Amino acid sequence: MDRTLKISKIKDGTVIDHIPAGKALKVLNIINIGENNSISIGIKVPSNKMREKDVIKIENRFLEKIELDKIAMIAPNASISIIKNYDIIEKFSVDLPQKIIGILKCNNQNCITNAGEPVNSEFNLVSSNPLTVKCVYCKREMADNEIINNL
Ligand SMILES: Nc1ncnc2c1ncn2[C@@H]1O[C@H](COP(=O)(O)OP(=O)(O)OP(=O)(O)O)[C@@H](O)[C@H]1O
Ligand SMILES: [Mg+2]
Ligand SMILES: [Zn+2]
DSSP states (O other): OOOOOOOOOOSSEEEEEEEETTOHHHHHHTSOOOTTOOEEEEEEEEETTTEEEEEEEEETOOOOHHHHHHHHHHOTTOEEEEEETTEEEEEEEOOOOSEEESSSOOSOTTSGGGTTSSOOOEEEEEEETTEEEEETTTOOEEEHHHHHTTO
């Protein structure tokens, strides 16, 4: 008896693989899903590389730079596979940017970037593990979940 349950392949779209176990829903939160974007999610599935991982497969959707940068902050070791006609035509790892501009809200309510002024938020990467960034304007440091909750 076959005891495995396989998710069917996607024809065209994106696979986000090697997401830390339990973080898939956080990743989904930052992606806008349209009408013809079918999604399959594996949560806490066994993996050779990580023991357990999450994986997301999105049909008919290719990610933008801003989405890839956000994914890097949630899942620094995620790998992205671009699928065309059932084959992987491109595969790459996400990359943490040294400067994070306009995509993360500063946790300091008194920061100039939260004052309704036309100022883009801007952070420098302080450390990648544990993930820590520092606001260029108010110097507030943010880490891990604080970052994820402000994406
Ligand atoms: N047509 C497809 N539809 C859905 N998922 C696919 C398709 N083709 C590949 N994948 C998935 O894309 C990911 C990367 O595929 P690949 O064959 O490179 O995996 P791998 O050999 O396990 O590599 P890795 O070392 O990254 O784990 C895997 O999760 C695989 O299941
Ligand atoms: Mg694999
Ligand atoms: Zn700030």
